[in-house]
Amino acid sequence: MLNPNLKLNENMFAEKPEVDATRTGFGKGLVALGDSDPNVVALCADLTESTKVEEFAKKYPDRYFEAGVAEQNMAAMAAGLGVSGKVAFIASYATFSPGKNWETIRTTVAYNNSNVKIAGHHSGLMTGPDGATHQATEDIASVRVWPNIQVVVPCDSIEAEKATVAAGKITTPVYLRFSRDKSPIMTTKDTPYDGKIQEFWTTDNPQVVIFGTGWLLYQALLAAKELEEEKINVVVANVASIKPLDQEKVVELAKKTGAVITVEDHQAAGGLGGAIAEVLAKNLPTPMEFIGLQDTFGETGTPLELIKKFKMDKDAIISAVKKAIERKTA
């Protein structure tokens, strides 16, 4: 059942649930930060509309810097602003930033510990029709290994707004990962947001824990609901903060269930699954199944067509749960 303590959206399983894009939440959060802190500035690489920096740029033109199609310069300009008392947000598609400008961010933002927030948009297969060139599917893996940086993947637009505001209130670098399409809203304004892992779906005597991040968490919740009808009990946990990772909760839930699934719109290697596996290998080796891209690039299609093809949808999660249960009882 949905965890009543988290004040989640009770209508999320309606035939047509309320939907919005996480990038929309980012845009709102950025404006809210601009309203409350005159030191917040934003930069974008010729994608203000699709990264939702547009509202901030219109409302605060003096604090918005268009960088043109030049992601390396955008990142290092932001680093210079960040060491000069500003809170600098940079926005582009994640394949370009932190993709194309990876080393620039490594040196001038992460190592330099400059007050820069990197908003990586159009992440994952959800980018859909644009195809694999524009579907960032390695970004979590490539940035979470940097010291000094936090990595946050909001699950819906409401959480995205909260995560953006929270990122603007700390002085160290943060990577925020957003998606393009509208997806079901799972949380409400009253759902707490504190960087800890939250059990969105709870049950007595769970057999498996599913750790999910980003919009695909909804597929995990759909799976949990269907599995309940088959008398298979699972926990679905939302991991918004991949770094720092709520390690205690990872171990606690792995111990309680004895089998772990990770779900992310990203390569199965190196992202959320990798982070969880690192914690468990050190503390409590546990059978795991990884839902994500299996060392392959995406392609053109709708998000739902793509997650079906690449075995990242509700049905694939259900199969993974059953496989994990077999593995732990074998």
Place this chain on the structure above:
Amino acid sequence: MLEDINDEKLKDLELKAVEARELVIEALLEAGSGHSAGPLGMADIFIAMYFHVLNHDPKNPTWADRDRLVLSNGHICPIQYVALAMSGYFPVEELKTLRKFGSRLQGHPHRGALPGIETTSGPLGEGISQSIGMALAGKLDKKNYHVYCLTSDGEHQEGNTWEAIMAAAKYKLDNLIVVIDRNNIQIDGYTENVMPLDYLTAKYESFNWFVQEVDGHNIRAFNTAVNQAKAVHQKPSVIIAHTIPGKGVDFMENLPEWHGKPPGKEEADKALNELRTLQGKIEKGV
């Protein structure tokens, strides 16, 4: 505006530049690795910056109104470390810890490691961009400080450098002054063979910058150029400083092979002898 440099002041700065070169040689010998040619070639400009041009306070390195100096080609940091030490940011004796375990003098400059380092640099092509960020912050905060970005010619082969050159002109950053160490060498050889850069003047002018060329070993001319640059409105400025890599040490001058290596003991002794002779000549005014 900067004060003119009278004869007495010029002599003092020139002597300091020779002393700086000696300290560079000693630090590199002690370190056993590092770059020789660039630091020696930029000694005159670094001394001019820290002892005349910059509005700074070594005892208060985070003073909000200070001028910022960003070293984009971080590999020539030995000369920046020497200039920082000589001007009082930290003890001169500490220069001998360059590149050693536990030292504040990291192999490339790192913000927070050492007072006076404004930002982390080393990977080429990132300094002008970061300087733009600092210059934009200065404008937003209505501060009067200038941002000086010292770069190399070789790093103008980086695409990021040209992204920055476009952006600085777009934002009309008249509080940004870029100084290029035009010494014509890089690790693999002469710049014009590795990847031709000429003519930087025409390139910068076409990107809408105010461009000047100076002899990078003529401190008085450099000072005049900085004054000209500060007088420009609505445009960023670049000073292309023609320098001799390895300047002051005869057997290192103009040779790409000295770009990326330190002197050995005998070479260091020879270099120091030569520099001390030069010092004597300047003192006697010959």
